[in-house]
Amino acid sequence: MNTLAFPLSDQPFVAARPRLFSIAYRMLGMRADAEDVVQDAWLRWREADHAALQSETAWLVTVTTRLAIDRLRARQNERASYTGNWLPEPLVELASEEHTPESAAEQASDVSVAILWVLERLAPEERAAFLLRQVFDEDYPDIAATLGRSEASCRQMVHRAVERVKLEQPRFEVPAESHRELLAKFMQAASVADREAMKRFLAPDVAVVADGGGKVNSFLRILRGAGRIAGVFYWALEHAFPRRVQYRMATINGAPGLLRYVDGKIESAQSFDFADGKIAAVYIVRNPDKLRNVPASPD
Structure with a gap:
């Protein structure tokens, strides 16, 4: 309007x-x-x-x-x-x-x-x-x-x-800039598929909630554990989409988040929960119907 x-x-x-x-x-x-x-x-x-x-x-x-x-x-x-x-x-x-x-x-x-x-x-x-x-x-x-x-x-x-x-959903009052700095480091580790570095930024009981809506492959259950979650990001870089993935920082629902692109096209929007200087939860939206208003390319 x-x-x-x-x-x-x-x-x-x-x-x-x-x-x-x-x-x-x-x-x-x-x-x-x-x-x-x-x-x-x-x-x-x-x-x-x-x-x-x-x-x-x-x-x-x-x-x-x-x-x-x-x-x-x-x-x-x-x-x-x-x-x-x-x-x-x-x-x-x-x-x-x-x-x-x-x-x-x-x-x-x-x-x-x-x-x-x-x-x-x-x-x-x-x-x-x-x-x-x-x-x-x-x-x-x-x-x-x-x-x-x-x-x-x-x-x-x-x-x-x-x-x-x-x-x-316990609330942790931490400045957004601190979240942004932590997320930038995690993005850098994810971009080069450094599994051990990713684990250092994840809480031991970190959880991943993913939404594919039945339109694309996605996890139907909540995944937990730093090793397992680091493996998810590592798998996306090294096995599913080798040398085809780009990350971009963005503000998602008022908080620092990541956009992930595969072959130059939007693949997911990722939001994060933080606790005690670690990533406590990751929310990954992959349903293409929910990505229509997200920048389609990383440029």
């Missing part, structure tokens, strides 16, 4: 649009789905009685959240039959690129692939309550109004979600 094409009456929607996209993407994990939800919210906005709204932003947030919940429910059967692990579509930003209206979603650590991977375990309303409270700092009365639930029910949902996220 072109901002310049909006009439003055639509300016409240234009101002709220980055926030609405952020909500929808965090709920759905797919750019196209998030954009469709924002588009549907705009269509409803055009039909609304604006004079009767107490808060235009609150109305837009409510409509977007409910639309996202409905779409997530509709997608649950599809995701339940998905081949292998389901990871979100990566939001990739290169250093040379200009920021877009949606870049607010890409700049926040709370939209990381690791967090969205955990949120997939939550029910749609529970996920919405968690995001509205923990990410967007909404008050409980507003969350209750958005979800059509009691405040007590919303508090319970948020509490359960917070405990689940803490249990499955």
Whole structure:
């Protein structure tokens, strides 16, 4: 949607649009789905009685959240039959690129692939309550109004979600630059297939979660162990694609990540979790449907 094409009456929607996209993407994990939800919210906005709204932003947030919940429910059967692990579509930003209206979603650590991977375990309303409270700092009365639930029910949902996220995804507050430096060293080791050097940058219990969606070969189960994971990267360089692989640093969902190219074409987007100066988890998106908005070549 072109901002310049909006009439003055639509300016409240234009101002709220980055926030609405952020909500929808965090709920759905797919750019196209998030954009469709924002588009549907705009269509409803055009039909609304604006004079009767107490808060235009609150109305837009409510409509977007409910639309996202409905779409997530509709997608649950599809995701339940998905081949292998389901990871979100990566939001990739290169250093040379200009920021877009949606870049607010890409700049926040709370939209990381690791967090969205955990949120997939939550029910749609529970996920919405968690995001509205923990990410967007909404008050409980507003969350209750958005979800059509009691405040007590919303508090319970948020509490359960917070405990689940803490249990499955501990947070480590480390400067992004430190992550970037560690990742650059790992990328260098991976680029020359130095298996022992790669192991030094990996936590002993490091895990790899891969998403091929049944479209390309990928690991259907989570792999664990520094030796095994180093072997995965070594195998890709030395056996599967000898002298055909290139890595490129990128910002993926607001955090340092790697793009891997084979024969000059995008093969995967790789996100990382870090702990105690080591790589604790690797999330590899290989499903080509989720790489359509990733730079197609390393140049």
